[in-house]
Amino acid sequence: MEQVSTLERILRGIAISFVIIFFMFPILWIFLMSFQTNETILQVPPQLFFEPTIVNYEGLITGQLETAAGSLKIEFMGNLFNSLFLSTAAVIVGLILGVPAAYAFARLKFKGSEDIAFTLLSFRFAPPLLVLLPLTIYFQKIGLADTYVGLIWVYQLIVLPLILWIVRGYFEDIPADIEYAYRIAGHGFWSTFRKIALPLAGPGIAAAGLLAFIFSWNNFIFALVLASADKQPVTVGALAFITASGINYGQIAAGIVLSIAPTFALAMYAQRYLVEGLSLGAVKG
Amino acid sequence: MSDVMLRLENIDKFYGAIDVGVHAVKNVSMDVAKGDIIALLGSSGCGKTSTLRMIAGFEATSRGKIHLAGREVQNLRPVLRNVAMAFEGYSLYPTVTVRENIAFALKSTNLSAQKVAEKVKEISDMLEISDILDRSPMSISGGQQQRASLARALIREADLYLLDEPMGQLEPQLRTLLRGRIKHFIKERGQTAILVTHDQTEANALGDKIAVMENGEMQQYASPSQIKERPANLFTGTFVGEPPMNVFPATATLADDNIRLQLEGSLELNYPKSRFADEVCSKLIETKHVIIGVRPYAVKRGTNGAKATVIANQWLGDQSHIAASFANGTIVLVEHDRAAVSEGEDIVIEIDPSDLHIFDPHSGDALSHGRDLV
Numbered sequence: 334m335e336q337v338s339t340l341e342r343i344l345r346g347i348a349i350s351f352v353i354i355f356f357m358f359p360i361l362w363i364f365l366m367s368f369q370t371n372e373t374i375l376q377v378p379p380q381l382f383f384e385p386t387i388v389n390y391e392g393l394i395t396g397q398l399e400t401a402a403g404s405l406k407i408e409f410m411g412n413l414f415n416s417l418f419l420s421t422a423a424v425i426v427g428l429i430l431g432v433p434a435a436y437a438f439a440r441l442k443f444k445g446s447e448d449i450a451f452t453l454l455s456f457r458f459a460p461p462l463l464v465l466l467p468l469t470i471y472f473q474k475i476g477l478a479d480t481y482v483g484l485i486w487v488y489q490l491i492v493l494p495l496i497l498w499i500v501r502g503y504f505e506d507i508p509a510d511i512e513y514a515y516r517i518a519g520h521g522f523w524s525t526f527r528k529i530a531l532p533l534a535g536p537g538i539a540a541a542g543l544l545a546f547i548f549s550w551n552n553f554i555f556a557l558v559l560a561s562a563d564k565q566p567v568t569v570g571a572l573a574f575i576t577a578s579g580i581n582y583g584q585i586a587a588g589i590v591l592s593i594a595p596t597f598a599l600a601m602y603a604q605r606y607l608v609e610g611l612s613l614g615a616v617k618g
Numbered sequence: 619m620s621d622v623m624l625r626l627e628n629i630d631k632f633y634g635a636i637d638v639g640v641h642a643v644k645n646v647s648m649d650v651a652k653g654d655i656i657a658l659l660g661s662s663g664c665g666k667t668s669t670l671r672m673i674a675g676f677e678a679t680s681r682g683k684i685h686l687a688g689r690e691v692q693n694l695r696p697v698l699r700n701v702a703m704a705f706e707g708y709s710l711y712p713t714v715t716v717r718e719n720i721a722f723a724l725k726s727t728n729l730s731a732q733k734v735a736e737k738v739k740e741i742s743d744m745l746e747i748s749d750i751l752d753r754s755p756m757s758i759s760g761g762q763q764q765r766a767s768l769a770r771a772l773i774r775e776a777d778l779y780l781l782d783e784p785m786g787q788l789e790p791q792l793r794t795l796l797r798g799r800i801k802h803f804i805k806e807r808g809q810t811a812i813l814v815t816h817d818q819t820e821a822n823a824l825g826d827k828i829a830v831m832e833n834g835e836m837q838q839y840a841s842p843s844q845i846k847e848r849p850a851n852l853f854t855g856t857f858v859g860e861p862p863m864n865v866f867p868a869t870a871t872l873a874d875d876n877i878r879l880q881l882e883g884s885l886e887l888n889y890p891k892s893r894f895a896d897e898v899c900s901k902l903i904e905t906k907h908v909i910i911g912v913r914p915y916a917v918k919r920g921t922n923g924a925k926a927t928v929i930a931n932q933w934l935g936d937q938s939h940i941a942a943s944f945a946n947g948t949i950v951l952v953e954h955d956r957a958a959v960s961e962g963e964d965i966v967i968e969i970d971p972s973d974l975h976i977f978d979p980h981s982g983d984a985l986s987h988g989r990d991l992v
């Protein structure tokens with residue numbers, strides 16, 4: 334180990350603190366805002382000390398938004414449920430379709446397999462709006478517009494390429510001989526996939542699922558175009574906070590806190606899978 | 619021929635396109651009799667593993683046919699070939715215990731749980747891994763992983779066992795012990811096996827036959843004693859045997875009734891013509907420029923022969939290895955008594971014609987062996 338001088342250590346500490354403050358400040362500020370009313374928030378100069386209130390959260394949970402212009406009904410909890418349902422369902426469908434496909438791309442090299450895999454990835458490059466316009470027309474024709482099924486289907490555009498490419502890498506890292514050893518003992522292709530490949534790629538699948546969930550959760554444009562109020566996720570539903578009579582920053586902040594809470598919790602929980610996923614390297618070679 | 623378990627017919631392996639990619643195995647043919655253990659011996663990268671993988675079906679053959687237990691199998695899926703394999707890289711399943719790794723090999727046999735447990739116990743006792751059965755493969759040493767992998771292969775009932783360097787990681791004592799046990803285990807059951815190794819002692823101890831491979835080509839496929847006494851070419855002659863065979867270029871001429879082998883450094887060996895069979899004589903004179911080989915234990919010190927100067931003399935506890943400069947090269951002698959010669963001393967080298975191996979310098983093929991001469 335090289336010797337680290339005290340000065341260097343202090344400078345390093347300052348640099349790290351700076352980065353942390355830079356990234357955490359908005360989140361902390363929003364958290365503080367969510368416990369304030371519009372009046373305290375808009376004070377100039379801003380006050381660091383204030384009397385916390387939970388009216389914002391109350392309003393969101395009961396669905397009654399009190400604004401200067403009067404009472405407004407909002408669907409925040411419904412939106413939150415939609416987000417949860419849509420993202421979870423999209424990830425489940427994505428895993429069911431994507432994991433076997435990733436395995437096939439990792440293990441069965443055939444003419445054109447690389448091109449097909451790349452085409453699937455290229456869905457990520459296309460601007461969503463390009464896809465959305467024709468899709469809206471089709472969906473209206475076949476009755477999928479404004480349905481959960483339709484939305485989950487469109488979400489696959491985000492989820493599938495992600496799962497496919499991440500999980501494929503994990504499958505490729507499993508030495509083929511481990512599977513061969515299982516197969517020559519008389520086990521079939523399917524049981525080799527289930528008993529050997531899946532458990533070994535497990536951490537990678539968990540990581541891919543987590544990322545796919547976060548991407549789905551944060552999606553805005555698909556649901557904005559394709560869903561009406563009762564199917565909207567929080568990302569779209571938050572638009573309701575911008576009313577003709579003004580913007581209620583406190584409630585938006587509370588909404589943000591509530592909507593990032595699930596992904597935040599999930600990321601914290603799944604952290605160990607991500608770490609495990611990295612240490613899979615130990616089985617290589 | 620019903621007693622042939624495996625027949626390789628002109629097998630070629632290219633990694634990449636045929637005739638373009640890496641030519642790892644070149645036109646290899648061999649018959650393995652049922653019940654034989656074949657030691658596949660060769661240096662690293664000579665194509666041993668590739669050959670095994672083609673037999674098992676993990677790699678496609680580029681050309682040639684594989685017959686196994688009376689069936690043509692080169693296009694058959696691995697699971698249908700009924701072979702067991704111990705992998706060079708062990709390839710244990712890291713998510714389950716060593717016990718399950720071994721037992722998984724029996725899952726498709728419908729044996730009762732009790733019978734499976736008995737078999738696992740028997741094989742793990744034999745390979746000295748009973749104490750680590752409940753550990754994860756990730757937490758045991760390389761040698762233990764290797765034995766677990768070997769157990770997983772041997773526990774199965776298969777037409778052919780392919781063992782890729784199954785003892786490479788073991789301590790010498792354990793290796794010697796297990797060598798005997800494994801041989802007994804395979805022979806007792808009348809099983810057929812191909813064992814890849816780059817250890818000559820192992821090949822000699824375990825192999826009913828030794829297949830010597832180099833550079834993708836089968837150099838010789840014969841019994842251990844044949845390989846030793848009648849190496850088919852210069853490669854086998856110098857590759858098999860410890861210390862390696864001494865080889866020197868020589869020019870053969872007929873002078874009166876003597877065969878004269880002219881060596882470099884103006885040395886010569888003279889033998890009465892009568893000590894060589896007629897056809898060997900004519901072959902020698904005809905080829906003229908040859909390479910002569912003699913095993914270190916067949917080189918004698920005497921009074922009537924060619925001069926050499928001792929460079930080193932080492933007593934290894936049970937034999938002396940003497941190195942001496944000879945014919946612009948070095949000759950090595952093995953003596954079983956403690957030799958009383960020291961550095962710089964001149965000695966006289968005597969080589970009995972019946973110990974000479976004679977090779978064609980261009981093709982490397984053996985022209986004759988000492989035992990044939992008389």
Ligand SMILES: Nc1ncnc2c1ncn2[C@@H]1O[C@H](COP(=O)(O)OP(=O)(O)O)[C@@H](O)[C@H]1O
Nearest residue numbers: 633640642660661662663664665666667668669
């Ligand atoms: N999958 C592969 N792709 C390309 N070349 C390979 C592959 N496997 C082995 N080779 C090459 O084939 C040759 C023989 O390898 P191998 O059969 O593993 O030798 P050995 O087991 O005798 O050490 C080597 O030159 C090696 O580099």
Ligand SMILES: [Mg+2]
Nearest residue numbers: 666667668706
């Ligand atoms: Mg090898």
